[in-house]
Amino acid sequence: MSALKIINVLLFILLINAPVFAQIQYFKDADGIRLYPQSHQLYPRDKTDKATVTIKGDVGTYTIDQIELVVYKHFLDGSVSQSTYSQTTTNSFHFEPILDAGMYLYSFKLFLKRNHRTFLTQNIASNVVCGDVYIITGQSNAMGIINNVPSEGIYQDSLYQEYPAEGSNKIYSKSLGNMPKYNGVNGNLTNYNAANNYWTPATASGDFVGFVGLWGLKLQYAIQEKYQMPTCFINGAYGGSTIGEHQLGFGNNSDPYNLETLFGSLNYRVQQANLKGKIKGIIWYQGESQNTYNRATTYQDSLHFLIDTWETHLGDFSKVYVIQIHTGCNYHGFGQVVREHQRSIQRPVNSSSEIVPITACGIGERASAIYDSFYSCHFARTAYNQLADRLFQTIGRDFYHQNTCITSPNIIQAYYAYNELVLEFDQNLAALPEGIETQFEFYKNSQLLPNVSILKAYAEDNKIYFSIDTQTPDAVSYLLVDDPVYNHEMIWLENPAGYAAFSFHQVPIEHLPCTEHFCSIQSNRISNQNPLQIHLKSCTTQNKVSLYTLQGQLVFQKDFPFLNIKTSLDLSHLAQGLYFLNIESDGQFLETKKIIKY
Structure with a gap:
């Protein structure tokens, strides 16, 4: 082949593959939105995890009788699949290929044909995704x-x-x-x-x-x-x-x-x-x-x-x-x-x-x-x-249908119950860190109360219990004082995963009506060395516990004029055996618990 023929062949190949963008017109809608993909574009997925790509335009002065769009789908493993869309046309074209959401990169290429032969190709866009x-x-x-x-x-x-x-x-x-x-x-x-x-x-x-x-x-x-x-x-x-x-x-x-x-x-x-x-x-x-x-x-x-x-x-x-x-x-x-x-x-x-x-x-x-x-x-x-x-x-x-989700504890309500202030959260809390009491402030009629002392604080499940020296506050705040320099001097209330709780400000403290009594014992097996540990919460101070033998003989009785008390009972004078503990409140029988002394 002569040098001139080789040059002409090379020029023809270059002409076929040249991306002559100027002569192919891609359309926009009335708002100026492109009706064709750009490289690196993301198409939002619909409820079926797919997206439709609109590609509209015309071929300008080119004489054609067919146009093809090839969509290449690139997978993470390097493999590629392709889908071909064809239209018989002499000028305008309109394609709407479908993309799958996920880790796929799409590229788009046009093939202009005349008499079943491709005479021009053009790359439209690459690295397109759906997500x-x-x-x-x-x-x-x-x-x-x-x-x-x-x-x-x-x-x-x-x-x-x-x-x-x-x-x-x-x-x-x-x-x-x-x-x-x-x-x-x-x-x-x-x-x-x-x-x-x-x-x-x-x-x-x-x-x-x-x-x-x-x-x-x-x-x-x-x-x-x-x-x-x-x-x-x-x-x-x-x-x-x-x-x-x-x-x-x-x-x-x-x-x-x-x-x-x-x-x-x-x-x-x-x-x-x-x-x-x-x-x-x-x-x-x-x-x-x-x-x-x-x-x-x-x-x-x-x-x-x-x-x-x-x-x-x-x-x-x-x-x-x-x-x-x-x-x-x-x-x-x-x-x-x-x-x-x-x-x-x-x-x-x-x-x-x-x-x-x-x-x-x-x-x-x-x-x-x-x-x-x-x-x-x-x-x-x-x-x-x-x-x-x-x-x-x-x-x-x-x-994304994630079943486990760690979030920060958020307070639901604050209220007085059994002579304690209770802060209830939307999830369980970790054990209270030392010094956490300093991060709370109390209010009365929207005014800060500077001298309220927290005498005792503990957390159980999703609640914090405070014993305070007064019941006058009607609102509570957590993290009132901003630290202008560093966070790591703050003491954080956290959940077991280590997520700090939301800060809150002047959450109202309610006086909920007392509707139930509560009594628990640490263990029903006691001895002279292991006394009976009892926790009593009541709506009244007229509380009494009584201990009876299996034959019904009263061997112990004590009044508890408290709304909320944890205490131990010395029953060392009793012989080994089976007993029944009765709890009364305001003259009404509440419950009976079985006690074994060994």
Whole structure:
């Protein structure tokens, strides 16, 4: 073959395989949403664990009579399957292939044909996945940075976060666009670039493109590893922001797509990703900046209004994970008010979403002052990892059929019973740590009572029992005093798994009506060396215990003018044998217990 013929053949091959994107037109809908996949795009799975990909366009000036779409499905083991879709057409085309949710990477390729021969191929997109979508937003701890200047903090994420090695696993976690940058023009918070509307692997380093935050990326990888589910996280957080600054209408701007507002830039990214109505949940970590009386006391109302607006513009989502801020950063006197709002907030019954509270109390050490001038507000790598784990537990329960879920203890009610103050929680507690009494404060008519002493404290199952020197308090708080520097000086109330309890503030103490009597003995086998141990709780002080022989002879009797007493009875004068212990209260017989002396 001559050199000229070889050159012509090579040119023909190049022409056939060249990705001439300019002449094939891919369509967008009326809202500017792409009707074709982008590389690294995530398509949200439906209830059947599938997603439909729309690919519409025309071939421009090309003369064709057939067009084929080949979808390649790449598996973790390196194998590849393909599905071919064909249409007879001279110009426009419309394909709707189906993707399976899971650890698969999809790529798309068009084949233009004339007279049954392919004359042009074009790669449309690669590394496309099908999975789940979550939003993260709030202020700097939602970003998980180590400095309030993100461009400095996120470059040092290797000090804080361990990531998988570069490779295929990384590209299953996705994001779209970039986080809002600081210092927008004309006094606006941000100035989002509309051109930043492309998909990318999620990251926690470098610039803002694809940035989902330190604990955000950790959470993505955890979902991917255990549940084999790709995810897209879009992070719209902004350091130091208030709830008001996240609202639609901030700065008197009611345009929901205004790119100079936090609401508009987040809404724009969700729209460009075609994710409206397809979001699983929103993770909200904000509250440190609610540092005035009005901001703190109106927290629930403000957050409800923001969630209402999200539901209107982002579409329905089922969960809002509200993270209760930790003690320390919000040390201006209103932190406990904010934390109580976050602990107790519930959505109206007619809302499409449910609020799930998660606390950051006790998650670990603060950031290092060497790297972070706001170290009293931010956390070290291990603490952000623990926050990711707490979210992972709850999200696994809510969306991935995880049967076991570790959550933080949350108080249900406080009440007086049998001369004790009882704090009842939603789960069992670990043994009380030494000094935990110092973390509680008591109130009367909304005024702090400075001199209430806890004489005795113990935990049984899901309840804490306090004996206090007065019954005048009508409310109780836990973790009232913010620690402005370090968490590890705090004493945490925990469950057996080591998860710290929610902070709570001025929970009302009720006086429940007494409806039952209680009597227990440590053992019914006693001796001179092992006396009878008895615990009696009663609604009256008119209590009596009596001991009878098998023949009915009364051999011991004692009055107990107490509502709640633990004591031992000296029965050394009795002979060995079988006895019956009768308990009476207010003249009424309660129960009989068998006692054996040996």
